[in-house]
Amino acid sequence: MKKETSFLKCVVVVVMGLPVLALSIFILPGIAEFFAELNPELDFLQYPFLIGLYVTAIVFFAALYQTLKLLNFIDKNQAFSDLSVKALKMIKYCAIIISAFYVVFIPLIYLMAEADDAPGMILIGMVIIFGSMVIAVFAAVLQKLLKNAIEIKSENDLTV
Secondary structure: OOHHHHHHHHHHHHHHHHHHHHHHHHHHHHHHHHHHHHOHHHHHHHHHHHHHHHHHHHHHHHHHHHHHHHHHHHHOOOOOOHHHHHHHHHHHHHHHHHHHHHHHHHHHHHHHHHHHOOOHHHHHHHHHHHHHHHHHHHHHHHHHHHHHHHHHHHHHHHHO
């Protein structure tokens, strides 16, 4: 195992995965309950909001899994393969799904921020949306570059 990829794997799993897992277990139910208390007329949205947040967490972990698969392909010198392209495609789709869910959640986040007088919540939602879109665009660019590199490699293999 290469040092660089093992470090990345550790960073991906520990630094990115564990805080999201802790947030999902300990903080998200409190946020949904807080939202229901702030807006009693919208308390029926507490559980759909919570389910939506859990769905985005599951999609996030799916993207992390695809990232780990991609790092394993790099370790095995299979970076220029269709499996890597497929992993990048899944990462792109996961990022798009997360952005789409948060676009749907922005009105609820606005209501919560309005009731609590905390405009920073809207900013956090926008950062998640735009961050996920940046990841989706970056994964799409890498996917296209990798496809082109694989095509060039296969053409070179045929000429030799």
